[in-house]
Amino acid sequence: MPDTNFSAMRQSIIDGAPDTASSLAQQAVTSGVAPLDAINNGFVPGMQEVGEQFAKGQMFLPDMMASAEAMRAAMAVLDPELKKLGAERPLSGIVVLGTTKGDIHEIGKTLVGTLLTAHGFRVHDLGVDVPGEKFAATARELNADIVGVSALLTTTMRNQKGVVEALEKAGLRSQVKVMVGGAPVTRRWAEEIGADGYAKDAMSAVDLARELMQRKLQAVP
Amino acid sequence: MRPKFELLDKPLIERILDEAFELIEDPGVRVAPYVVDLLRAAGVTVKDNVAHIPEPLARRLLDLAPRGFCLYDRSGRPAVRYGGDDVHFDPGSSCLNILDPATQQPRPALAADLVRMVQVAEMLPQFAAQSTAMVCNDVPPEIGDWYRLLLVLWYSEKPVVTGAFSAASLHTLLELVAIESGGPEALRQQPRAVFDVCPSPPLNWSEFASQNLVDLARSGVPAEIVSMPLAGATAPVTLAGSVVQHAAECISGITIHQLARPGAPIVWGGAPAIFDMRTGKTPMGAIETAMLDVACAQVGKYLGLPTHAYLVAGDGRVIDAQVEMESGMSAVLGALAGINMISGAGMLDFLACHSIEKLVIDAEAIASAQRLIEGIEPRTESLAVDMFAQTGLHGDFLKLKETRALFRKEQHFPSALIDRGFSPRDGSTPDILERARQRVEELVAAYERHALPAEREHEMIVFAQREGRKAGLEGLPGIRAPEHAGDRA
Numbered sequence: 195m196p197d198t199n200f201s202a203m204r205q206s207i208i209d210g211a212p213d214t215a216s217s218l219a220q221q222a223v224t225s226g227v228a229p230l231d232a233i234n235n236g237f238v239p240g241m242q243e244v245g246e247q248f249a250k251g252q253m254f255l256p257d258m259m260a261s262a263e264a265m266r267a268a269m270a271v272l273d274p275e276l277k278k279l280g281a282e283r284p285l286s287g288i289v290v291l292g293t294t295k296g297d298i299h300e301i302g303k304t305l306v307g308t309l310l311t312a313h314g315f316r317v318h319d320l321g322v323d324v325p326g327e328k329f330a331a332t333a334r335e336l337n338a339d340i341v342g343v344s345a346l347l348t349t350t351m352r353n354q355k356g357v358v359e360a361l362e363k364a365g366l367r368s369q370v371k372v373m374v375g376g377a378p379v380t381r382r383w384a385e386e387i388g389a390d391g392y393a394k395d396a397m398s399a400v401d402l403a404r405e406l407m408q409r410k411l412q413a414v415p
Numbered sequence: 416m417r418p419k420f421e422l423l424d425k426p427l428i429e430r431i432l433d434e435a436f437e438l439i440e441d442p443g444v445r446v447a448p449y450v451v452d453l454l455r456a457a458g459v460t461v462k463d464n465v466a467h468i469p470e471p472l473a474r475r476l477l478d479l480a481p482r483g484f485c486l487y488d489r490s491g492r493p494a495v496r497y498g499g500d501d502v503h504f505d506p507g508s509s510c511l512n513i514l515d516p517a518t519q520q521p522r523p524a525l526a527a528d529l530v531r532m533v534q535v536a537e538m539l540p541q542f543a544a545q546s547t548a549m550v551c552n553d554v555p556p557e558i559g560d561w562y563r564l565l566l567v568l569w570y571s572e573k574p575v576v577t578g579a580f581s582a583a584s585l586h587t588l589l590e591l592v593a594i595e596s597g598g599p600e601a602l603r604q605q606p607r608a609v610f611d612v613c614p615s616p617p618l619n620w621s622e623f624a625s626q627n628l629v630d631l632a633r634s635g636v637p638a639e640i641v642s643m644p645l646a647g648a649t650a651p652v653t654l655a656g657s658v659v660q661h662a663a664e665c666i667s668g669i670t671i672h673q674l675a676r677p678g679a680p681i682v683w684g685g686a687p688a689i690f691d692m693r694t695g696k697t698p699m700g701a702i703e704t705a706m707l708d709v710a711c712a713q714v715g716k717y718l719g720l721p722t723h724a725y726l727v728a729g730d731g732r733v734i735d736a737q738v739e740m741e742s743g744m745s746a747v748l749g750a751l752a753g754i755n756m757i758s759g760a761g762m763l764d765f766l767a768c769h770s771i772e773k774l775v776i777d778a779e780a781i782a783s784a785q786r787l788i789e790g791i792e793p794r795t796e797s798l799a800v801d802m803f804a805q806t807g808l809h810g811d812f813l814k815l816k817e818t819r820a821l822f823r824k825e826q827h828f829p830s831a832l833i834d835r836g837f838s839p840r841d842g843s844t845p846d847i848l849e850r851a852r853q854r855v856e857e858l859v860a861a862y863e864r865h866a867l868p869a870e871r872e873h874e875m876i877v878f879a880q881r882e883g884r885k886a887g888l889e890g891l892p893g894i895r896a897p898e899h900a901g902d903r904a
Contacts, residue, residue: 248693254692254693255695256647298619299615301645301649301695305695348509349580351511377696377765378767380521395695
């Protein structure tokens with residue numbers, strides 16, 4: 195397969211074109227390109243480029259959502275092919291996401307989930323108004339690496355602390371990193387409640403999740 | 416002529432309303448089980464907690480909502496008139512953080528901070544009403560909503576813009592304000608407070624919000640819908656589309672409210688904002704946010720309803736040129752739009768932080784906006800000719816009796832916070848932040864608390880101690896011991 199198709203794959207992600215991404219993935223499978231090569235040399239570099247452009251303020255959230263959708267379309271073709279080969283895309287980590295108890299504002303959390311998925315994380319989205327115990331139970335069930343807790347309101351932000359406490363109570367705190375975000379959340383608040391990190395926006399949440407995974411892996415003896 | 420700012424022409428308002436009525440029928444509005452029977456009894460189809468409200472019913476109920484009402488101060492004077500083009504301002508509400516007056520760094524707000532803000536707002540005529548501006552981090556979170564109302568009622572005689580944090584606690588807040596007013600009937604007759612109720616965008620009246628609407632209607636205490644479409648995220652990206660959603664949320668809310676008690680007072684209000692496509696933040700200082708507020712209010716006015724908006728807030732993290740530019744511009748636009756209650760002064764950092772210093776600076780912008788909407792009046796029989804007849808071409812207008820008689824009406828005199836060259840130009844003039852600090856100090860020093868009748872104070876304290884104890888609260892932060900009527904009893 196000529197190298198130019200990797201460029202086209204990359205471009206399909208940058209353009210946020212799910213149909214093109216899907217058909218390029220299909221073509222790759224048909225012409226015998228290893229699915230992991232298509233992912234790592236074609237589609238993932240596109241997502242990286244999008245992240246960089248976003249950081250520079252040259253791409254915007256709707257562009258990013260479209261790119262994540264294109265990534266999803268490509269992976270919908272390539273994941274089953276990987277499975278046939280008995281392989282899996284290397285997983286960046288397992289993340290359980292949700293908004294705090296009492297908070298039903300999900301836009302930020304959903305955005306984070308979309309971007310984490312596009313960057314190779316397996317995301318389990320618990321939705322909105324999630325009690326701390328539910329975060330802990332799901333983290334245990336899925337053997338999650340990270341729990342991400344979002345809150346839009348100053349009043350519901352306090353419940354992020356309850357999630358940290360629920361993980362402690364469940365005896366999971368040493369295995370599960372906690373990241374928090376949402377409009378009223380600050381780094382200071384994250385420190386105060388004993389969370390492992392705070393992200394100011396969805397793209398920073400991806401960087402933070404990667405950093406937390408590194409810290410987690412380094413901590414393993 | 417009263418100057419006026421409008422963004423929508425009549426055909427566009429009609430289109431907005433047509434689409435809003437269409438939306439509340441299909442796809443409909445998510446509602447809580449609490450209001451399903453009420454809606455069904457009125458002939459509304461409710462399936463899977465989604466109400467499909469027919470336009471004729473909604474229109475009929477909109478007609479029942481009062482065109483205006485008053486909020487009363489403690490002495491029983493109508494101090495805020497909702498309806499028509501009356502314009503009032505109140506500070507932003509329910510903030511968890513404050514810019515520390517000394518360090519200008521954000522920190523959790525405490526009861527003492529709220530007390531100070533209430534005292535400052537009490538002294539500023541620019542604020543016709545108080546708000547329950549901050550959540551006090553030194554009281555247990557579960558009593559955070561009524562506790563801030565207690566402090567406002569304790570230290571202020573002005574009407575209050577407030578709201579509950581849950582369905583159940585509304586009754587605690589209502590009980591408290593009723594004690595202060597001399598009973599539920601007195602409160603109903605002369606409401607001292609208006610309660611914000613927020614639908615969740617898009618088109619969702621949650622359990623908490625549905626219940627607050629109904630319970631407020633039944634109590635006769637005014638409700639204020641605070642609909643907050645976020646254009647591009649939880650609402651259509653177009654400003655016009657978001658105004659449609661705002662209208663649909665308000666109309667459906669008023670429908671529920673008026674079904675619970677026809678004629679109960681309610682406000683067409685909101686805190687819409689655009690969604691910044693770079694950061695995912697919701698900038699309150701963006702011009703498009705102000706445009707949404709103005710347009711949403713215009714639709715409410717078209718229906719003849721009282722209006723509210725969230726303006727005079729900036730997005731920077733410190734008091735700087737950006738924050739005050741944003742706050743001043745939106746104060747002017749809100750006033751020109753004739754919005755009855757404009758909340759938000761004092762707030763910055765996307766409503767995440769409050770500042771008493773900013774509140775006093777905002778008060779100057781508000782005073783200018785208030786002067787602006789007084790417009791230009793022909794105050795003399797001839798506008799200029801008679802004055803020229805007296806002074807000829809000498810130009811001695813300073814000596815004319817008209818000058819002395821009218822300059823106070825024509826010119827607004829800002830406080831010393833605004834640099835009009837009063838201080839020497841020798842570099843010793845303190846900067847705006849320092850001048851704001853001085854202004855706050857002056858206002859706090861001049862503030863005097865007016866006690867309530869002893870038996871009401873006693874009842875409030877007993878109430879607060881009882882409810883506080885349930886949450887493990889020791890003492891009453893923000894209320895000094897000698898003032899405890901309860902302690903005297």
